[in-house]
Amino acid sequence: MASDISSSMAEGRTSTSATKSARRTAEIAEFADAVLHGLSKRPRSIPSRFLYDATGSALFEDITRVEAYYPTRTETALLDSYGDEIAALAGDVETLVEFGSGSSRKTSLLIEALAGLDTYIPIDVSESFLADAAKRLEAKHPGLNVKPHVGDFMRTRNLAGAPRGERLGFFSGSTIGNLTHEEAKAFLENAAEILGVGSTFLIGVDLKKSLDILLPAYDDEEGVTAAFSLNLLARINRELDGDFDTTGFAHTALYNDGKGRIEIYLQSLTDQDVRVMGRSFSFGKGERIHTENSHKYSVSEFQALAQSAGWQPVKAWTDPADLFSLHLLRLA
Numbered sequence: 001m002a003s004d005i006s007s008s009m010a011e012g013r014t015s016t017s018a019t020k021s022a023r024r025t026a027e028i029a030e031f032a033d034a035v036l037h038g039l040s041k042r043p044r045s046i047p048s049r050f051l052y053d054a055t056g057s058a059l060f061e062d063i064t065r066v067e068a069y070y071p072t073r074t075e076t077a078l079l080d081s082y083g084d085e086i087a088a089l090a091g092d093v094e095t096l097v098e099f100g101s102g103s104s105r106k107t108s109l110l111i112e113a114l115a116g117l118d119t120y121i122p123i124d125v126s127e128s129f130l131a132d133a134a135k136r137l138e139a140k141h142p143g144l145n146v147k148p149h150v151g152d153f154m155r156t157r158n159l160a161g162a163p164r165g166e167r168l169g170f171f172s173g174s175t176i177g178n179l180t181h182e183e184a185k186a187f188l189e190n191a192a193e194i195l196g197v198g199s200t201f202l203i204g205v206d207l208k209k210s211l212d213i214l215l216p217a218y219d220d221e222e223g224v225t226a227a228f229s230l231n232l233l234a235r236i237n238r239e240l241d242g243d244f245d246t247t248g249f250a251h252t253a254l255y256n257d258g259k260g261r262i263e264i265y266l267q268s269l270t271d272q273d274v275r276v277m278g279r280s281f282s283f284g285k286g287e288r289i290h291t292e293n294s295h296k297y298s299v300s301e302f303q304a305l306a307q308s309a310g311w312q313p314v315k316a317w318t319d320p321a322d323l324f325s326l327h328l329l330r331l332a
């Protein structure tokens with residue numbers, strides 16, 4: 001079964017080399033704007049979605065296998081235990097739409113539980129990683145229409161060519177935690193438009209917990225998370241003619257209690273000047289670039305957020321150690 005790739009960044013649903021190249025040009029222009037603006041302002045920051053080029057996506061997959069990084073294995077266990085109950089509550093689902101699908105590995109558990117599923121639409125910014133994941137899913141689930149969509153899930157407005165029918169949304173891994181509360185509300189409102197009245201939405205959300213568990217998950221001893229963060233500087237060097245010395249910056253993770261989130265920074269180890277696209281940026285020793293947030297929610301905090309965006313909580317599941325939650329929501 002052939003997969004086609006649609007995009008919200010460039011016209012056209014079929015991935016001809018012309019649309020691919022237009023998409024690539026648009027993505028590099030957006031990356032350049034975000035980096036030049038983000039390094040000029042104070043505090044310095046670059047949106048976390050730019051962590052995910054092909055190398056970044058592969059490094060995130062490595063993170064999911066790190067012992068200290070509990071979210072992936074815990075969410076997988078929840079899907080394994082409750083997939084049938086989730087499918088029964090979701091009802092007749094024709095189309096599964098996944099936001100920030102990455103490797104789609106966990107999705108197979110849901111696909112297997114959804115008896116009448118016809119179409120799977122994974123949405124992701126990481127184009128080549130998405131295409132590879134889609135091919136794997138097609139091979140694993142013969143008969144399923146897989147229609148990958150390259151684009152920013154904050155800005156995807158409609159899914160051209162997707163069958164109407166009953167839709168289930170899936171947003172796994174607690175990627176919703178990488179958004180601020182305002183962004184998460186805007187995301188949920190946009191997802192409501194895409195999925196439509198009567199649809200259901202399954203969202204994986206990381207829970208608030210002890211710092212003994214939380215901090216090592218974002219600063220593992222093996223240095224895998226550090227490599228994932230530092231790849232952003234390497235990506236700037238590759239794509240934006242930058243000259244960052246990636247050994248001159250350190251990955252730093254801290255918990256902001258007031259905001260209920262892990263914050264990740266790249267901190268300059270020395271006084272140094274860096275050039276990007278012909279522009280010079282000075283860093284003093286200790287100055288940092290904010291690259292990621294990872295918000296943590298209690299079950300009731302997340303349900304209140306979902307309700308503020310028009311979604312009604314159906315049921316929430318947590319693991320015995322209260323590390324992670326899965327929320328099923330419905331749009332009435």
Ligand code: SAH
Nearest residue numbers: 049052100101102124125126152153172173
């Ligand atoms: N859902 C997978 C992957 C999580 S990693 C899992 O649970 O393992 C986060 C994923 O979201 C990455 O694949 C990244 O490329 C994608 N992503 C991040 N920001 C995005 C955005 N704004 N629009 C679309 N995809 C995004």
Ligand code: AVI
Nearest residue numbers: 063173174175178218225294
């Ligand atoms: C994808 N996202 C939910 C991960 C997280 O846990 O916030 C990204 C990540 N960054 C560092 N480690 C994992």
